[in-house]
Amino acid sequence: MPQYTAPLRDINFVLKEVLNSDKHFASLASREEVSEDLVDAILSEGAKFSENVLSPLNQIGDEQGCTWSESGVKTPEGFKEAYSQYAEGGWPSMTANPEFGGQGLPNSLGLVVSEMVGSACWSWGMYTGLSQSAARLLEVYANEALQQTYLPKMTDGTWGGTMCLTEPHCGSDLGLLRTKAEANADGSYKVSGTKIFISGGEHDMMENIIHLVLARVDGAPSGTKGISLFVVPKFLPDENGDVGERNSVHCGSIEHKMGIKAQATCVMNFDSAKGFLVGEENRGLNAMFHMMNSARLGTAVQGLAAGEASFQGALAYARERLQMRSLSGPKNPDGPADPLIVHADVRRMLLTQKAFAEGSRAFIYWVAQLVDTFYFSGDEEERRSAEELSELLTPIAKAFVTETGLESANYGMQVFGGHGFISEWGMEQIVRDLRISTLYEGTTGIQALDLLGRKVMGSGGKQLMVFTKLIHQFCKEQSDKPGMAPFVEKLAALNTEWGEVTGKIGEKAMNNADEVGAASVDYLMYSGYISLAYMWARMASIALDGDADDAFLKAKLQTAQFYYQRLLPRTESHKQAMLNGADSIMAMPEEIFAF
Template sequence: MSKYKAPLRDMRFALHDVLGLEHALPALGHDEVGRELVDAVLEEAARFAETVLAPLNEVGDREGCTHDKATGDVTTPSGFKEAYAQYVDAGWPGLTAPAEFGGQGLPHVTGFVQKEMVDSANLAWGNFPLLGHGATEALRQHGEDWQREVFLKPLVDGRWTGTMCLTEPHCGTDLGLLKTRAEPGPDGTYAITGTKIFITAGEHDMAPNIIHLVLARLPDAPSGSRGISLFVVPKFKVDREGNVGARNALVCGSLEHKMGIHGSATCVMNFDGAEGYLVGQPHKGMSHMFTMMNAARLAVGLQGLGLSERALQNALAYSRDRLQSRSLSGPKLPEKPADPIIVHPDVRRMLLTCKALVEGGRVMAYHAGLMVDTAEGASDAGERERAEALVEFMTPIVKGCLTEWGIECTYHALQCFGGHGYIAEHGMEQLARDARITTLYEGTTGIQALDLVGRKILKLQGAGLKAFGAMVAGFCREQSANPAVAGLVGPLADKAREWEELTVSVAKAAAANPEEVGAASYDYLMYSGYVTLAYWWARSVAAAEASDQPEAFKAGKRETARFYFERVLPRTLAHAAAIRSGAGSLMSLDADHFDG
């Protein structure tokens, strides 16, 4: 079974030394939140993740959830329900929620760190409270006053959980094909009828009520995505005063049998005239749901990061202990029959790749969380606007790249174990299976790529890229004379210039041929992720050298950054070449000729 220990030192380094959280918080309305409080919260989060959730990870994978076909009830794996009760009793569901709804009001970035720990410890369990946070944001921003009063408090304190009901059997990404109906009633309620699939935590035994946010069409809805409205539909009916009534006309029809995350209930939900309430404006459901979806996309990026961290920890421990063959330059432990495999260059390649992607990705993800806080709490309107642009821009990069790297890291870690990684005993194959879903749900990598190029670059005219580019340029100017990053600033500046050139070339090509957007998008996303990570690695080295961290820690940052710039960042060369090649080779082959 794989083990997990929260990497608190690196988490604190990312928050305090690289991002300067303690100095940023007062300007964001968090005068009462200091480093001591943040560190105490992280300590307790680590204890819960390590001692309560991590031991249940293998249990959830082995047992899975069970579905009673007669009643539609779902039973979670052994220990899951009890762990959730502890989670609620400790106040974790409301960690970052507004105090006016019963939350603790801590910065969102603190929640990012806590969530990374949960996902490392037990990704499947973490899916049950996951969408309650997104439901809270959607109702807070778009719900009526009574809806916020009635639904938010039990969601915030964890007594109820939430879901996001979008996908249907005939439509996944293309929600314009959605068929679920909403018929208005005389009392202001709506009767929701339809089937939704792939609904995470759609039914379970961990909370007494489940609040479904459902996309459906009103009778007068125009066709396509412009005719979709958002509804709140509870498992047990709830009136406008908050009184809970009879079971609603919705049921879990079945559970999906999945490659991984077996402990997470992935449900087919059947709505048969279920009572619900309209959230926000009619026919504006897509924009309202994106409030929830964008939060979920950042959260799934953290899932990729969390799985990568746990995989790296176990591969590193195994590589230090496993004795196989001798070092190519001569025995390193002559008193033993063989050397540990960490002496071998190819094992080091895999471990260092994971370390570079995990530690750099951690800063990248936490920065996105800090920008969420800035967009909400900064007193200056221009600063809020800039932060919002950065969040919009970074969301597809965080989601797309951290999950793709999660697959890479879990497979590298499994490879370090050799044949032992392929069998269940060490738990590495579970991490690899669990990681696979993260590139799929809440929008595939291809969807993130299209969002980045089509919306964040072309439609929004690259506002977020310009803001991020200004950060890179400012850092390169400020650090040009710093010997600690002398070998990093030049290559980083060169990549930033090339990034800008590629962006202009994609925009020009797309103006002449719309297919160029789809042709360039994946490679543009990954290119952006690698350059973004280069910036955060350069920042990390500069921050480490200026800190009071031990010399061994500083050396670790320096050498990992060097490895990243020399061995990983060159992947951008292939992505740039693919972008420049255009859509021709992708689109020229007739669909009928793929099979020869």
Template structure:
């Protein structure tokens, strides 16, 4: 069975040493609660919960899957009990508003817990995970009554939430939804329609489920301007706020899917279900984005967690498995063969995992500080800046970390060789689970359009400049630090190139909008690599300072990981840069028919 230890040492490095989280927390209104002691205690307790409660259920949950029986969904054995422990431990309310019964800790802290949960049991983690988006939507757009009725229960964790967006004929293009909401005399709405791919749509973990549902009002405008958001409980709350009568919503079937078997992916049928409008009529898309942005960061963290899980088990296998001698001669002559970690190509794969885990963690914790400020900071310049950076980095967190997450879980399989393909070892499950992260809450292609089209070009490049200026400043400050030259020099060049590439696409896009789509995914990946390069340069700077201290080995390893990243991963930007510049020509030249001429006769 796979093992897992939360990377607490590395988390502390990033939080305390790189980004000075103690001061960051102290400056937040909620900072008193987030003292270093409390933070450490929470991380350590979370680490135990993930390792001791969630990890043992990961393989069994995958094997067993979910069951739809008599209209009710059962999660795999043990999932319910684990969820009870989770609720009893107060975990759901960690970063929630004290007004709704939350503990009011900064969201960044919940994100590090989320990494641990995703690393040990992604399918389980999605039951509480989906509640965050639902809660965010209610918190920002719900009435006081809705908050009292639903949000407090979500915060407590006794109820869970869903996001019901997708329908059979539309996923990305939500303007096409057919689900209808018909007002009745009480001011409520009768919701009718079919939603698919609803994660945690039904299950036996919580006593009630709060569905956040996109639907169309009678006579609503066409397309995405005619979407409204509704809250639809599985059981109607009674006068005491407890689950009462069953509402007209039920799970029609469970999807059979590649991975995350332990999570119920439901077809949800709404058959005149009672629902209540959240936010203004026809303004559902904005509410939806509130849910979506939280969910997107969450999916990026799923990528990060899976990388760490795959890395730890790959490392352990690479130390144990004896196979061949090192090319330069036996390293463990007392054994029948050398452990495969002696082989440079195995090390290349391990270091790829390690670099993306540590780089991904820096990216998440950098972004998390922005989220903390957006959520808790005082209005002003700093908050505006944080909003801009959060908007810019969210699609990168989501898409870049899931793309490299899929790569890294596959490196895990590769390090295990043929054994990686066998279920027993647990490495192939990580690949199957990781596969969905590139798809849901907006595919990589959609994130890329969000980044390049919506965030960068629509702001005339201003949002990007907020970030590239920060990088430029760092490079300038460190320009005469010879020990950092190997990082700062290429970083400065890439940072400049990032701006030039953006300008280039922007110019072309003025002639032809298709140029945005043609460049978008390569642009997103390029942006991800440069962002991590900046963060690794900062990590290297910090490590150089500590290199003569007590924990020398840790900092030397960090420095080497940064070096590996620059030498063996960052060169991928060269390919992406050229592909960004290649333009739309070869993509758009062929007609739809011409694609099939090799086999359609």
């Protein structure tokens, strides 16, 4: 099992040097002040907790998994204790609203902690991450009575939460959902139906679980326009706000799955369970989509977190394991063979992991800052532009970072040779745990349609131009800076091409709507490579400003070069494939796909 060490030097570099977090935090008018000391304390304590408490649980969690019985779900050894420690440390309240006991810190800072937690033990982190997402939703959409009832205990971590969307016959297509809600005389509702794939739907880590459930009120319109959102607690709060009567929502079973085995993925049966409407009737999807955006960015973190963990494991092995001689002559002449890291192809894999992890870190942290700005900046203009940009970039971050994270995690196994396939080493668990990330919270295909169909085409290209203008501006500013030419030239050319490619697809799509779907995933990956190229150019520029002898900055610059020379050329294949259009995809009649 690879020992996780939080990459604090890089985290600090991205936050403070690339993204000027001090200035950013100061711009968030409606959040608490954030001193640099506080940031440092959070990072260092978060690192310690992840390294020392969570990382050792990761393999145990995979081996033991969760256990279902009539009386509930048991999480693996140590999970509950780690959570108590986490809650005592005040972590669940970090980004919560001070009105309900929160610390009011920026979400972008919470996301950094979630990266460290996620690298150490993703399955564990999901219990608390989803609970915090549920609380965030109630902070925005619930009425005051509901907020006063639920938020204090969700904020201090005593109670957890879930999102209940999927049903057996509907995943991406929520319009089909059948769970129903019937109004009671007292203003509450009776909620009945079956939800599946409910992460943390039942477990023993928290005192109560507050389910946010999408359901259809009797007589509501069909499709997505008739969906409402309800709070359905596992235990109904008593008159003191403590755990009271057991509600009739139960976990029917948990799924056997490829990975994240320590995370209870539950079938939840609602049998006239008592529920409370959040917001207005038939407006449930709006609230849920709001939450989904942050859940999507949170899922992007999974690609980063796993990629980082896999890189650390592979790097350590590549430096230790002796096998074969370098093609350019022995590098460890006194040993029986050279370490793996001398071999060019092993380096290619490690550098790919490094370039994706560090590039994705900068990208995700930046998008998280944009989301902060949208929610909490005092400047209306800044807010709007941050909203547009973060909406454009969220599907890219979610799908691109998880897809490339999966590539990276597979390289991590590959560096280990046959040992990568053996569970003991922990490298294959990283792949299995990460594999869900391109599926849940909207598959890669769904993100790609959101990006190209809804955001780019839906805005007539305007939402894309917010970003391409920014890149254009950056390239102009940097064009004369010594050392930046190889980055700026390539990036500027791709940035122009991005607009042209988008225009061509738009034209085709006027005649055939399937052109959008046919191009979508190639378009998303193409956009992802350019987005990371922008982040790598920004990082390279800052590295060039620093001490030329600083090994960290030197590695940063070399990784940027590697990214531009060995990974960025992938845009070319995606471009050609999508410009070749939909015909070869749509032509085949369904019935002749196989014989």
